[in-house]
Each structure stands twice: as structure tokens, then as C-alpha cells.
Amino acid sequence: MSGHESTYVPKTGIEKWxxxxxxxVRFGADYLSLPTPxxxxxxxxxxxxxxxxxxxxxxxxxxxxxxxxxxTAMAFASVERxxxxxxGGWLIRYVHANGASMFFIAVYIxxxxxxYYGSYKAPREMIWILGCVIFFLMIATAFLGYVLPWGQMSYxxxxxxxxxxxxxPVIGEPILIWLRGGPAIDNATLNRFFSLxxxxxxxxFGVVVLHLWALHTAGQNNPVGxxxxxxxxxxDTVPFHPxxxxxxxxAVILFLMLFSVFVFFMPDxxxxxxxxxxxxxxxxxxHIVPEWYMLPFYAILRAIPDKFGGVVAMxxxxxxxxxxPWLDTSKVRSMRYRPTMKIxxxxxxxxxxxxxxxxxxxxxxxxxxxxPSFTLIDGQLNSYLWLTRLFTLYYFAFFGIIMPFxxxxxxxxxxxxxxxxxxxxxxxxxx
Amino acid sequence: MTFSIRKLALSVxxxxxxxxxxxxxxxxxxxxxRSGGFTFDGPFGTFDQGxxxxxxxxxxxxCSACHSMDLMHFRTLGERGGPFYDPHAENPAANxxxxxxxxxxxxxxxxxxxxxxxxxxxxxxxxFPNPYPNRTAAGAANGGAAPPDLSVMAKARHGGAxxxxxxxxxxxxxxxxxxxxxxxxxxxxxxxxxxxxxxxDPEHVPAGGFIAMPPPLxxxxxVTYDDGTEATVDQMAxxxxxxxxxxxxxxxxxxxxxxxxxxAFLAIFAGITxxxxxxxxxxxxx
Amino acid sequence: MAxxxxxTDPHGEPPEGDATRRDFIHIAxxxxxAGAGVMxxxxxxxxxxxxxxxxxxxxxxxDTSKVAEGMQIVITWQGKPVFLRFRTPAELQRVIxxxxxxxxxxxxxxxxxxxxxxxxxxxxxxxxxxxxxxxxFGAGDFGGWFCPCHGSHYDASGRIRKxxxxxxxxxxxxxxTAGSTIRIG
Numbered sequence: 032m033s034g035h036e037s038t039y040v041p042k043t044g045i046e047k048w049x050x051x052x053x054x055x056v057r058f059g060a061d062y063l064s065l066p067t068p069x070x071x072x073x074x075x076x077x078x079x080x081x082x083x084x085x086x087x088x089x090x091x092x093x094x095x096x097x098x099x100x101x102x103t104a105m106a107f108a109s110v111e112r113x114x115x116x117x118x119g120g121w122l123i124r125y126v127h128a129n130g131a132s133m134f135f136i137a138v139y140i141x142x143x144x145x146x147y148y149g150s151y152k153a154p155r156e157m158i159w160i161l162g163c164v165i166f167f168l169m170i171a172t173a174f175l176g177y178v179l180p181w182g183q184m185s186y187x188x189x190x191x192x193x194x195x196x197x198x199x200p201v202i203g204e205p206i207l208i209w210l211r212g213g214p215a216i217d218n219a220t221l222n223r224f225f226s227l228x229x230x231x232x233x234x235x236f237g238v239v240v241l242h243l244w245a246l247h248t249a250g251q252n253n254p255v256g257x258x259x260x261x262x263x264x265x266x267d268t269v270p271f272h273p274x275x276x277x278x279x280x281x282a283v284i285l286f287l288m289l290f291s292v293f294v295f296f297m298p299d300x301x302x303x304x305x306x307x308x309x310x311x312x313x314x315x316x317x318h319i320v321p322e323w324y325m326l327p328f329y330a331i332l333r334a335i336p337d338k339f340g341g342v343v344a345m346x347x348x349x350x351x352x353x354x355x356p357w358l359d360t361s362k363v364r365s366m367r368y369r370p371t372m373k374i375x376x377x378x379x380x381x382x383x384x385x386x387x388x389x390x391x392x393x394x395x396x397x398x399x400x401x402x403p404s405f406t407l408i409d410g411q412l413n414s415y416l417w418l419t420r421l422f423t424l425y426y427f428a429f430f431g432i433i434m435p436f437x438x439x440x441x442x443x444x445x446x447x448x449x450x451x452x453x454x455x456x457x458x459x460x461x462x
Numbered sequence: 463m464t465f466s467i468r469k470l471a472l473s474v475x476x477x478x479x480x481x482x483x484x485x486x487x488x489x490x491x492x493x494x495x496r497s498g499g500f501t502f503d504g505p506f507g508t509f510d511q512g513x514x515x516x517x518x519x520x521x522x523x524x525c526s527a528c529h530s531m532d533l534m535h536f537r538t539l540g541e542r543g544g545p546f547y548d549p550h551a552e553n554p555a556a557n558x559x560x561x562x563x564x565x566x567x568x569x570x571x572x573x574x575x576x577x578x579x580x581x582x583x584x585x586x587x588x589x590f591p592n593p594y595p596n597r598t599a600a601g602a603a604n605g606g607a608a609p610p611d612l613s614v615m616a617k618a619r620h621g622g623a624x625x626x627x628x629x630x631x632x633x634x635x636x637x638x639x640x641x642x643x644x645x646x647x648x649x650x651x652x653x654x655x656x657x658x659x660x661x662x663d664p665e666h667v668p669a670g671g672f673i674a675m676p677p678p679l680x681x682x683x684x685v686t687y688d689d690g691t692e693a694t695v696d697q698m699a700x701x702x703x704x705x706x707x708x709x710x711x712x713x714x715x716x717x718x719x720x721x722x723x724x725x726a727f728l729a730i731f732a733g734i735t736x737x738x739x740x741x742x743x744x745x746x747x748x
Numbered sequence: 749m750a751x752x753x754x755x756t757d758p759h760g761e762p763p764e765g766d767a768t769r770r771d772f773i774h775i776a777x778x779x780x781x782a783g784a785g786v787m788x789x790x791x792x793x794x795x796x797x798x799x800x801x802x803x804x805x806x807x808x809x810x811d812t813s814k815v816a817e818g819m820q821i822v823i824t825w826q827g828k829p830v831f832l833r834f835r836t837p838a839e840l841q842r843v844i845x846x847x848x849x850x851x852x853x854x855x856x857x858x859x860x861x862x863x864x865x866x867x868x869x870x871x872x873x874x875x876x877x878x879x880x881x882x883x884x885f886g887a888g889d890f891g892g893w894f895c896p897c898h899g900s901h902y903d904a905s906g907r908i909r910k911x912x913x914x915x916x917x918x919x920x921x922x923x924x925t926a927g928s929t930i931r932i933g
Contacts (some may be wrong), residue, residue: 090792094795116801118799280777
């Protein structure tokens with residue numbers, strides 16, 4: 032099961048009895064004693080933070096489900112009943128709603144860390160791919176969940192996104208009717224979205240177990256990006272517990288402080304006011320936008336003039352992540368030692384934030400107000416439409432062109448022979 | 463070139479902060495709302511019980527003729543932080559002010575013995591009655607536009623209570639050159655785009671939009687305040703906006719106060735855990 | 749001065765002198781974590797307690813003159829059945845005589861269970877105090893009610909006389925408001 036041998040020795044009678052029948056204590060002890068590189072920085076605490084987020088969402092979700100009514104006539108009022116009448120309901124609801132945002136903040140940082148330190152490269156491809164599966168399931172879960180309060184954004188967001196399925200040629204329309212349970216989004220849709228929203232987090236949980244299994248098999252990566260051979264384990268690693276359990280715990284508390292600022296002082300700031308208007312199928316809100324964490328993909332969707340092309344591009348933006356291990360040709364894992372790639376990575380982060388910003392704007396709106404421009408094909412050059420297209424181009428170019436090309440051509444910096452080396456060298460310099 | 467990840471993180475965070483800063487012009491070309499100077503603004507804000515009582519009176523005597531508050535119950539008025547909270551009442555439903563206020567209002571019910579539709583005085587357990595039997599009737603009685611429910615109106619509009627206050631007290635005579643219809647009223651705080659209706663200088667389209675509601679607060683003294691406060695249009699607008707802000711979020715004060723406690727606990731917990739972490743890692747070069 | 753790399757032993761034990769379970773700071777951190785756990789668990793568990801709308805007392809009013817002598821009418825209050833029984837003079841006499849009966853598990857006089865001036869009218873919740881079934885009117889050995897689920901016998905004052913039920917039928921909070929009208933709750 033693991034990449035390192037089990038060092039657990041059962042001591043008490045119960046432990047011995049269990050060990051030959053169901054070795055869960057061994058499993059736990061091995062998990063906690065995993066030799067972990069000792070140079071992990073705080074970017075590596077987000078895995079633990081994500082586990083907290085998943086547990087929090089499931090726990091609060093189960094208790095919300097005790098009061099929520101998945102019926103179009105009662106859904107909005109049932110959420111408000113939770114906010115007003117259920118003991119502590121306001122807290123559980125705000126934790127769940129803001130928890131989704133926190134989950135995505137953490138997952139984006141976690142993914143960028145994996146990208147930067149080359150954690151997707153051999154032998155860790157499966158960890159990365161399973162992570163992409165988790166990310167995709169998270170987006171699906173979040174989309175389904177946002178429909179449940181049955182506000183204006185819930186309804187119209189569902190309308191827009193399910194209509195994309197209709198864009199698939201030939202089979203799109205029948206699938207759309209099947210998905211919605213009728214010609215329009217109505218009670219049938221809401222009920223099944225609730226059922227699926229309850230289901231998917233447990234699927235995510237299962238994939239997380241596989242994700243951690245793959246991690247323990249291949250071993251934890253580190254900022255230097257080198258594999259740690261067996262003979263260096265004693266010098267270069269520490270057991271996961273207590274070194275990283277406590278460090279992760281500390282990071283989790285800091286994360287909870289940020290979480291608490293949102294939940295207790297600005298609980299609706301990451302949402303949209305229009306979702307406090309009960310859903311009205313006969314009136315479209317002026318701007319339909321998804322939650323902030325889906326804005327980059329929404330931007331890519333709208334950047335392509337063809338409806339089906341937009342759908343393909345949006346899914347390709349996630350799909351390209353799955354094949355990342357094979358797109359990168361570099362022999363060096365960590366971008367710490369890849370100065371050229373590092374620059375492109377920084378630009379990618381800026382482009383990602385930029386795409387998110389564009390997703391929240393009207394495509395026709397001017398990027399630089401007042402600046403004169405001309406029409407290019409189907410829109411003004413000085414418009415969010417073309418800015419989004421520029422960003423989308425970079426996004427796909429990063430994965431499809433830059434990564435393979437730079438990996439082959441760049442000259443990496445000298446990589447230390449072991450992870451203890453950089454520490455000793457600095458210390459020796461001080462002495 | 464050295465490009466530390468730390469610097470990158472800080473610049474992204476800075477970008478995000480700048481990006482979310484409020485734009486100069488509010489939603490849909492309307493004027494930015496004026497501040498109502500509300501006591502409940504900010505992380506330490508609380509509702510002013512007197513203001514909430516006055517606001518309830520304005521809602522009851524002016525707004526409830528057309529606007530429902532379907533998610534509000536009479537007993538909520540007696541909750542802690544609410545307008546008629548009484549610490550001596552054993553629970554909000556037993557609160558005598560709540561019982562009296564409820565009994566002043568009639569609600570529809572079914573006779574328990576004959577099954578006929580009747581009207582009876584409300585009890586604290588009842589919801590605020592809806593002035594119309596259904597949404598279609600509400601629209602039909604108001605020129606096609608159903609008056610929106612006000613229960614969560616402060617959360618349903620950008621600007622919240624400030625927006626509601628500005629809208630109610632901000633009706634103006636339409637500028638010359640604005641094509642009006644009989645059913646629409648001009649309000650500079652209402653979201654909208656006046657360009658298609660504007661005959662004047664295209665560089666200076668008036669801010670605001672058309673709203674189907676005529677100015678509801680027209681004269682000082684429209685409502686008589688029991689605490690002697692002068693009921694100017696401005697005051698009534700502020701008070702009813704505060705009441706709507708409370709009804710949108712009755713747990714706001716409880717939420718903010720528990721937040722301070724939670725953050726204090728987490729800060730101490732973080733300190734202890736950090737000390738534990740440093741102790742564990744002492745002597746390990748990393 | 750350079751910090752030396754401290755070698756750890758093959759089992760990954762922490763360096764000597766640190767991180768032993770006994771260190772106060774670790775106990776403090778653990779205790780704070782336990783406290784945080786309780787702070788998290790409590791709102792979740794408390795959310796299952798009755799919500800404010802459930803707790804808000806609902807009242808029901810009923811005109812008891814509709815109950816014929818010797819009969820009962822059943823109404824609903826807070827989701828439970830309520831028996832309104834108009835006892836005949838004979839029944840009333842019998843239950844008053846039984847005020848000191850030796851087989852009363854829960855000693856109560858009939859007068860304690862009715863309102864002064866309205867003694868013949870008995871208002872009780874119609875759930876057997878054993879496991880909640882609804883007892884049958886007029887059956888049983890004591891002229892009151894008989895619960896078919898496990899054989900509890902109640903007299904015409906709703907007191908348990910024989911069978912597994914531990915307590916008398918519950919008298920809810922009620923009052924006569926005007927004439928023969930009662931308000932329950």
C-alpha cells in the first residue's frame with residue numbers, strides 16, 4: 032500500500048488482535064509516520080486545509096439538509112427559515128456558503144503549488160490526475176449547490192449552464208430534457224440537483240482517499256523537487272506526525288481566521304445580491320454571473336463566438352490539466368530552478384486572475400473607458416471580449432506550447448544534491 | 463532574475479483587493495447611495511431598538527398596504543436584537559408587546575369547526591399577512607408590476623439599507639428632456655439606463671432609472687412616532703430602511719458578537735499551536 | 749554559529765529533549781483543539797433542537813358545549829390528539845370515590861385534573877403514557893379508556909389503573925376563556 036515499509040509494532044493485546052484481522056491501527060500509524068521531506072514550506076499545508084474544508088462542507092451540509100426543502104415552492108423560504116428559526120442555522124448556512132469559496136481559494140493555491148514544484152511529474156502523475164478529478168467534481172458540486180436556494184442567480188445560472196448541454200450537436204437536446212426532467216428548469220430539476228449535490232461530496236471523499244493513497248505510494252514531493260533516496264531518509268525526512276500534523280494544524284487555524292472574518296463579518300460579500308430575490312422564470316437579471324471561482328471558465332466560455340465551441344473550450348480548459356504530466360518536457364521538477372518557466376508561471380497566475388475578472392464583466396464593456404478603438408471581427412478591440420480572448424490564448428498556449436518548448440530549451444539552475452545541502456550551505460556561509 | 467513566490471502572492475492579493483474596490487458609479491448607472499449613518503454598520507454595529515420600532519410603524523402604516531414580508535413572523539419582533547425585545551418575556555411569542563401588535567392585525571384563517579374562510583386577529587405565531595392573495599393579484603393591482611417582498615430586501619440590493627434609504631428619500635422631478643409615461647417615476651438611485659428615453663445632451667444622460675412605485679413617503683408627519691421623534695421624510699426613510707435591514711438579517715448583531723469571540727479564541731489558539739510547532743521543530747535544520 | 753543537522757534515529761523519533769508528550773505547550777495546544785472541537789460540534793447538535801417556529805406556542809380554542817354528556821370529542825393540538833370528555837354524574841361520582849384507590853400508580857384526585865366550576869369536563873392528551881398509542885374510549889375495566897397496544901386501563905379521569913403505563917393521561921395547560929370555550933396552550 033505504501034512506498035515505505037511499515038515500522039509499526041503492535042503493543043497492547045487489542046492492537047495485536049486487530050492487526051491480524053483488520054490492520055487499521057497499523058494503517059493509521061504508518062500514515063502518521065510517513066517520512067516527509069523536512070523542507071516543506073507553508074504552501075504545502077493546503078492539502079490539510081482542503082481536508083478540513085471537505086469535512087466542514089459535508090458536516091454543515093448534512094445538518095442543513097435536515098431543514099432544507101428541495102421544492103420550488105418552499106426552497107427559498109426554507110433557507111430563510113434556517114437563517115432565522117433554526118438554532119444556530121445562520122451559522123451553519125453561512126459556514127457552508129462561505130466554505131465553498133474557501134474550498135476553492137485553497138484548491139487553486141494547492142494546484143498552483145503542484146504546478147510550481149512539478150508535483151505532477153513522474154512518478155506522481157496519478158496524484159495529479161486524481162486531483163484534477165477532485166477539482167472537476169468540486170465544480171460540479173458547487174454548481175448543483177448554488178441552484179438549491181432557488182434565488183434569481185440559482186435559477187438563471189442553472190438555465191445558462193444546462194443550456195450549454197443543448198449545444199452539443201445531435202444528442203444535445205434530448206440529453207438536456209433528460210437532465211432537466213422536463214422542457215424547463217422546474218421542480219424535477221431542483222429535486223434531482225439536491226440529490227446529486229448530497230451524493231457528489233462522498234464521491235469526492237472517495238477520490239481523496241485514492242489521491243492520498245497515490246501520494247503515499249509515490250512519496251511526498253518537496254520544494255527542491257528531487258527524489259529522496261532511502262539512504263538519505265534519516266537526514267532529509269521527518270515523520271509526518273508530529274512535525275507536519277502540528278504545522279498543518281497551525282496553518283489550518285490561520286485559515287480558519289480568514290474563514291471567520293468572512294462568515295461573521297462579511298458573509299454575503301462573495302455572493303451576489305440577486306440571489307436574495309426569489310427565482311422568477313419570467314424575469315432575467317441584468318447580469319447573470321456564476322460564483323467567483325467559476326468566473327475564469329465562464330470567461331473562456333463566452334470568449335468563443337460559437338456556442339458549442341465555447342463549451343468545448345471551457346471543458347478543454349479543465350481537460351488540459353489532466354494531460355499536464357505529458358506536456359511538460361523538462362527534466363527538472365521545481366520551478367525554483369527553472370528561471371524561464373518561472374516567469375511564464377507568474378504570467379499564468381496573472382492571466383488566471385484576469386480571466387476571473389473578465390468573467391464578471393459584460394463582454395461589450397470597455398476595458399479602458401473612453402479609449403478609442405476599432406471593431407475587430409465581432410467586437411471592439413477595447414472590450415472585455417478581446418481581452419478575454421487574449422488571456423484565453425495565453426492560458427492554452429502555456430500548456431500546449433510554452434511548457435513543452437521551454438522544457439526542452441531552457442537551461443535550469445544547478446539543483447542541489449540533497450535537500451539538506453542548501454541549509455548547510457547557508458549555515459556554513461553564516462559561520 | 464529572482465522572483466520570489468512570496469512577492470507573487472502579495473501582488474496577487476493586492477490586485478484582488480484593488481479589483482474588488484467599489485466602483486465610483488453604482489449598479490446600472492445609478493447614483494451611489496447616500497449613507498444613512500446607521501448604527502448597525504461595521505463589525506461592531508448593533509441595531510437601535512428605538513429606530514427599529516419606528517421603522518416597524520412606517521412599514522405597518524405605509525408599506526404593508528402593497529408590500530408583503532412573507533418571511534417575517536410577529537414573534538420575530540420579540541427576539542433579542544429586535545424592535546420589541548423584552549428580557550422579562552419568557553419567549554418571543556409570550557412577549558406582551560408582540561401579542562398586542564399581532565392582535566391589531568387581521569389574518570385569514572379557516573374556521574376550525576365549519577371549515578369556512580374567516581378572518582381573525584393574528585397571534586405571535588402568524589406570519590405578516592400578505593396584502594394580496596397571490597402574485598398575479600399583486601401585479602394586477604399595481605399596473606403590472608408586483609411590489610416585491612421586503613423580507614430580505616436589504617440583502618437583495620447592492621448598497622443594502624443605504625440604498626433603500628436613498629431610494630425612498632431621493633425621488634426627484636425628472637429633468638427636462640426625459641420622456642416619461644404615466645406609470646413610471648424617475649429616481650436617480652434606481653438602477654437603469656436612461657439613454658433610450660433621453661432627448662437632451664447625449665454626453666450627460668441622467669443617472670438612475672424608472673421605478674413603478676410612486677414616492678411612498680410624501681409628507682412629514684405621515685406616520686406619528688410614539689417616541690416623539692419628528693417624522694420627516696428623511697427620518698421615516700431611514701427608520702424603515704433600518705427595519706428592513708433588521709428583518710433581512712435579524713441575527714446580525716449575534717453574528718458579529720460571536721465573530722469577535724471566535725477570532726479572539728482562534729488568535730490565542732494560533733499562538734499556542736505556533737509555540738508547539740516551534741518546540742517540535744527546534745533543532746531540526748530545515 | 750552553524751546549526752548542525754540533528755540525526756534522527758531509524759524510527760523517526762524526534763530529537764532528544766523536544767516534543768515529548770509531556771511538554772506543557774503541546775498539552776495546551778491539544779486542549780485548545782478539544783475546546784475548538786466542542787465549539788464546532790455544539791451548534792450542529794443544537795440545530796436539531798426544536799426551531800423557533802416549532803417552539804412558538806400554538807393555541808387552539810374549542811367550544812366544549814359541543815360535547816354531549818357521556819361522550820368525548822377528539823381535537824388536534826400541537827400535532828397530538830386531545831380528548832374532551834363530558835362525564836356523566838355516575839362516572840364523576842365513581843372517579844371521585846376512587847381518589848384514594850390503592851391501585852393508583854400516580855396519585856391524583858379528579859379535582860386536581862379539572863377546572864373548578866367545570867368538573868364534568870375532562871381535557872387530556874390522547875396518548876397512552878406507556879408508548880404513545882391512542883386509547884379507545886369507553887373500553888377497559890374502569891369505564892374510562894383502554895389502550896389496545898399493551899393493555900393499559902384508564903378510568904374516566906384518565907388515571908392509569910391497570911397495565912404497563914407509568915403515568916396518568918397528561919392534562920395540558922388550558923383555561924376556560926368565555927362560557928364553555930376553552931383555549932389549550
